Amino acid sequence: xxxxxxxxxxxxxxxxxxxxxxxxxxxxxxxxxxxxxxxxxxxxxxxxxxxxxxxxxxxxxxxxxxxxxxxxxxxxxxxxxxxxxxxxxxxxxxxxxxxxxxxxxxxxxxxxxxxxxxxxxxxxxxxxxxxxxxxxxxxxxxxxxxxxxxxxxxxxxxx
Amino acid sequence: xxxxxxxxxxxxxxxxxxxxxxxxxxxxxxxxxxxxxxxxxxxxxxxxxxxxxxxxxxxxxxxxxxxxxxxxxxxxxxxxxxxxxxxxxxxxxxxxxxxxxxxxxxxxxxxxxxxxxxxxxxxxxxxxxxxxxxxxxxxxxxxxxxxxxxxxxxxxxxxxxxxxxxxxxxxxxxxxxxxxxxxxxxxxxxxxxxxxxxxxxxxxxxxxxxxxxxxxxxxxxxxxxxxxxxxxxxxxxxxxxxxxxxxxxxxxxxxxxxxxxxxxxxxxxxxxxxxxxxxxxxxxxxxxxxxxxxxxxxxxxxxxxxxxxxx
Numbered sequence: 001x002x003x004x005x006x007x008x009x010x011x012x013x014x015x016x017x018x019x020x021x022x023x024x025x026x027x028x029x030x031x032x033x034x035x036x037x038x039x040x041x042x043x044x045x046x047x048x049x050x051x052x053x054x055x056x057x058x059x060x061x062x063x064x065x066x067x068x069x070x071x072x073x074x075x076x077x078x079x080x081x082x083x084x085x086x087x088x089x090x091x092x093x094x095x096x097x098x099x100x101x102x103x104x105x106x107x108x109x110x111x112x113x114x115x116x117x118x119x120x121x122x123x124x125x126x127x128x129x130x131x132x133x134x135x136x137x138x139x140x141x142x143x144x145x146x147x148x149x150x151x152x153x154x155x156x157x158x159x
Numbered sequence: 160x161x162x163x164x165x166x167x168x169x170x171x172x173x174x175x176x177x178x179x180x181x182x183x184x185x186x187x188x189x190x191x192x193x194x195x196x197x198x199x200x201x202x203x204x205x206x207x208x209x210x211x212x213x214x215x216x217x218x219x220x221x222x223x224x225x226x227x228x229x230x231x232x233x234x235x236x237x238x239x240x241x242x243x244x245x246x247x248x249x250x251x252x253x254x255x256x257x258x259x260x261x262x263x264x265x266x267x268x269x270x271x272x273x274x275x276x277x278x279x280x281x282x283x284x285x286x287x288x289x290x291x292x293x294x295x296x297x298x299x300x301x302x303x304x305x306x307x308x309x310x311x312x313x314x315x316x317x318x319x320x321x322x323x324x325x326x327x328x329x330x331x332x333x334x335x336x337x338x339x340x341x342x343x344x345x346x347x348x349x350x351x352x353x354x355x356x357x358x359x360x361x362x363x364x365x366x367x368x369x370x371x372x373x374x375x376x377x378x379x380x381x382x383x384x385x386x387x388x389x390x391x392x393x394x395x396x397x398x399x400x401x402x403x404x405x406x407x408x409x410x411x412x413x414x415x416x417x418x419x420x421x422x423x424x425x426x427x428x429x430x431x432x433x434x435x436x437x438x439x440x441x442x443x444x445x446x447x448x449x450x451x452x453x454x455x456x457x458x459x460x461x462x463x464x465x466x467x468x469x470x
Contacts, residue, residue: 120286122265127244141351143172144267145288148351 015067018050024081027053030064031084034154036066038080038113039073043129047071060087079107079108083114083140084154106135113157114140114149121145131158161426162259164273164280165457167289168326168354178206179289179464182456183449185378190223193455198225203256205231205248206283207239212425213293216450217260217458224455229255237421246275253278258461263284279461287320293424294326296453297383300446304420305380307339308335313375315432316385318348323424324385325352328366332359338366339375346391370389372405376414382407384430408432410447412440422446 025034032051041047048069057063078090082104092100112130116123123131123144133140137151149156172217186193202221206214218228231237231252239248245268251258253276261269262283269282269289284290301307312331316339318324328348331338338356340348347368356366369375376382394399406429412419423431423443435441 005249009410109256118266120264120266120272122245122263122267125265126242127271129246129274144268144270145286145357146351148354 010153017096018048018067018069018093019096020094021048021067021071021092022066022073024066024078024085025063025091026057026059026090027064027066027085028060028079028087029064032064032066033158034084034157035081035088036090038084039068039077041068056127061073063081075102075105076107079105080110080113082106083135085112105125109134109143110140113158114146114153116142116147117149117156118142118145121147136157160289162462163277164269164282165291165461166269166273166280166282168294168330169289169293169359171291171330171333173257176295176298177335178331178452179295179456179460180302182460183295183452184256186455186459187452190455193224193459195219195225196459200224200258200462201228201256202228203231203252203259204228205252205259205261205263207234207245207261208270208284208452210262210283212447212450213262213290214260215285216447217292217454218370219451220312220454221422223451224458224462225396226257226458235455235468237341246274249276249280252300259355273365273461281461283455286320287325289326290322291326292454292457293323293452294330295457296446296449297323297327297424297448298330300422300442301420303445303449304442305418310330310334310336311339311378312336312381312383313339313341313372313379314383314385315372317346317387317391319341319346320388320391321385324348324383327383328352328356332356333404339379340366340368341372341405341433342368342370343387343404344363344370345373345401346387370409372411373414374423376411377416379415379419381420382415384427385424387429397400400449406430406432406434409434409438412438415440 019075024035032053043049050067052065054062055065072092081088086106090102110133114133115131121142121144123129132143134143139148141148221228238288244313249272257347258279260281260283261272263285266286266288268285268387282289314324329340387402388397419440420442421440425447
């Protein structure tokens with residue numbers, strides 16, 4: 001792992017270094033399982049996953065870390081994480097070295113990830129459409145019914 | 160104008176509105192000039208909720224253009240009861256017709272349906288969402304009676320669930336208007352709509368919210384009244400108490416300007432007393448009648464430029 005300037009997380013990361021794959025670091029404490037849910041990773045495909053929750057951190061008082069062996073996540077895949085983990089950093093690892101490091105960026109739209117909390121919205125029924133939310137200043141907005149969600153976005157994640 | 164679909168008044172620019180209203184005025188002045196203009200064209204009516212005025216005025220409009228309609232009929236008699244999705248229904252009926260009119264209880268239904276069809280689709284109401292063709296006939300009526308610029312309008316009643324209110328407020332922000340919203344606290348405009356209006360208007364025009372009509376009545380050029388529905392309240396007595404404060408009669412209107420125009424999308428229950436009908440203020444029956452030339456204008460524009468009767 002390259003230097004992060006954070007001795008404790010450096011230590012934590014060393015404990016379970018991965019060979020090839022993706023390390024998602026600086027996730028807000030307690031959101032690791034939501035991160036996996038958004039990414040559609042539940043271990044059922046045999047993926048090798050390590051999860052650290054509520055690890056001490058300098059930047060965030062407590063942070064979560066998720067490491068996925070054998071899979072390099074693309075920027076499009078991880079940008080949606082910005083909704084629940086805006087400070088997350090993405091490290092792409094090859095042969096135990098970090099070869100790319102980037103931040104998550106807020107996407108313009110999020111498709112098929114969140115379900116609309118409005119029971120009267122057409123997207124919540126049996127229609128053959130994915131949910132779609134536009135990312136607005138301080139939240140997300142359903143492209144179908146217009147409902148704006150500012151808080152509790154994690155609770156809308158489709159499982 | 161987006162000539163393919165009419166889904167929400169948010170997509171209507173000032174130029175779009177003026178195009179439709181100008182065409183409606185031409186048609187109203189000489190309906191016979193368009194009597195055969197869309198002969199042979201078919202309009203599909205898909206009403207998943209009851210409707211009288213909207214459905215009949217679309218049917219009248221299409222027939223007065225020389226075309227005809229096919230009607231899905233009630234939901235109970237259709238394949239919807241067999242569990243067919245809306246996406247499938249519109250894809251099937253699209254193959255029979257040149258344009259579709261959809262009313263559906265779910266918000267966003269017209270947006271979703273429009274993603275599955277190529278013929279023009281007109282939203283005739285989606286849940287508590289939008290009702291843009293009602294808005295166009297409202298704007299036509301306002302323009303005829305008071306003009307659309309330098310307008311002070313009060314919109315009163317159920318602002319939370321009233322889709323005609325949301326559609327009208329968006330469209331009016333294209334013009335130089337001052338919008339006053341008068342309602343009980345529990346039926347105020349949804350925050351989403353307020354957010355949008357502030358975004359859209361960029362400080363150019365103002366919106367104000369009030370709980371009492373007296374606060375603004377004397378300033379208004381137009382008072383747009385909507386029905387407060389019994390089912391929005393936990394019990395009958397609460398409903399009667401609140402609804403009673405938002406009813407108008409001749410006595411209420413003594414404080415109004417002589418030029419005030421009173422509108423209502425209808426049906427009314429008792430929010431406007433029948434004694435108001437015979438006054439100079441009342442424009443709500445004229446408003447309902449305007450649904451025909453305005454929908455004729457819309458259908459004409461969509462069918463002409465959409466390719467059916469391309470000239």
